[in-house]
Amino acid sequence: xxxxxxxxxxxxxxxxxxxxxxxxxxxxxxxxxxxxxxxxxxxxxxxxxxxxxxxxxxxxxxxxxxxxxxxxxxxxxxxxxxxxxxxxxxxxxxxxxxxxxxxxxxxxxxxxxxxxxxxxxxxxxxxxxxxxxxxxxxxxxxxxxxxxxxxxxxxxxxxxxxx
Numbered sequence: 388x389x390x391x392x393x394x395x396x397x398x399x400x401x402x403x404x405x406x407x408x409x410x411x412x413x414x415x416x417x418x419x420x421x422x423x424x425x426x427x428x429x430x431x432x433x434x435x436x437x438x439x440x441x442x443x444x445x446x447x448x449x450x451x452x453x454x455x456x457x458x459x460x461x462x463x464x465x466x467x468x469x470x471x472x473x474x475x476x477x478x479x480x481x482x483x484x485x486x487x488x489x490x491x492x493x494x495x496x497x498x499x500x501x502x503x504x505x506x507x508x509x510x511x512x513x514x515x516x517x518x519x520x521x522x523x524x525x526x527x528x529x530x531x532x533x534x535x536x537x538x539x540x541x542x543x544x545x546x547x548x549x550x
Contacts, residue, residue, distance in 0.1 A: 397477035399486045401499065404447075407484060408500060411445050420502035420518075422449030422493040424456045424540070426465045428475050431538030438532050439506045440481035447484045447500055448476050449493040458491055466544065492517040502527060509533040 388396075399407060411418060421439050425432055425448070440446040450472055456465040465472065469487060476485045488496045497505065497518030505522040511531050513519060519529040 394474055394477045397482065397484055398473050399484050401486065401496075404484065404486055404499065408447075416445045417443035417504065418445045418447060418500065418502045419443035419504045419506060420447045420449065420493075420497060420500050421506045422451070422488070422496070423508075424451045424460065424465060425472055425476055426456065426460075426467055427540045427543050428472075429538050429540065429543065431535040433479070434535045435508060435532055436476075436479060437481050440483075442504050442506065442528075442530070445483040446481055447486065447502065448482055449496045449500075450476065450485055450487050452487050452489045455489055455491055463544070466540075494518050494521075497521050501525060505529045506532050 408418065419439050419442050421436070423432075436446065436448070450469070451459065453465055453469050467475075473485050473487065476482050486496065490496075494517050498521055502522060504527060505516060505518055506529075507516045509531055513529040513531050516529055516531070522529050
């Protein structure tokens with residue numbers, strides 16, 4: 388299998404994901420879920436995703452669709468298209484599955500995934516994290532991971548526009 392086909396095999400549809408999750412659960416894997424826009428991948432993202440993966444054995448990343456990013460971040464975003472964002476995330480060794488969601492929140496996706504651990508970045512308190520009730524109800528954990536200061540897509544966008 389080529390490197391690129393290995394990357395593509397990590398990108399799942401909502402219909403494909405349950406079979407992968409069932410397989411992982413059958414062999415005792417602990418599933419961690421996070422989500423985001425991941426528009427311009429930077430060091431802060433890499434650090435956050437690695438920390439998330441270290442909490443379990445499989446990391447599923449819910450990726451906001453382009454339409455969802457526009458609704459959340461404004462008309463100039465996303466900077467990178469869905470194809471680029473999905474493949475960049477899937478190319479990371481710490482990411483095991485990427486799935487796009489169209490909604491403004493990942494609640495429906497979290498209900499589908501039923502992760503053992505749900506994580507978001509440090510600007511979220513665990514009780515504020517969308518889907519925390521779903522994960523906690525089945526005995527899972529919800530965590531807020533610290534951000535690496537100085538790294539954000541918004542800051543990168545501002546820096547480019549100021550040039």
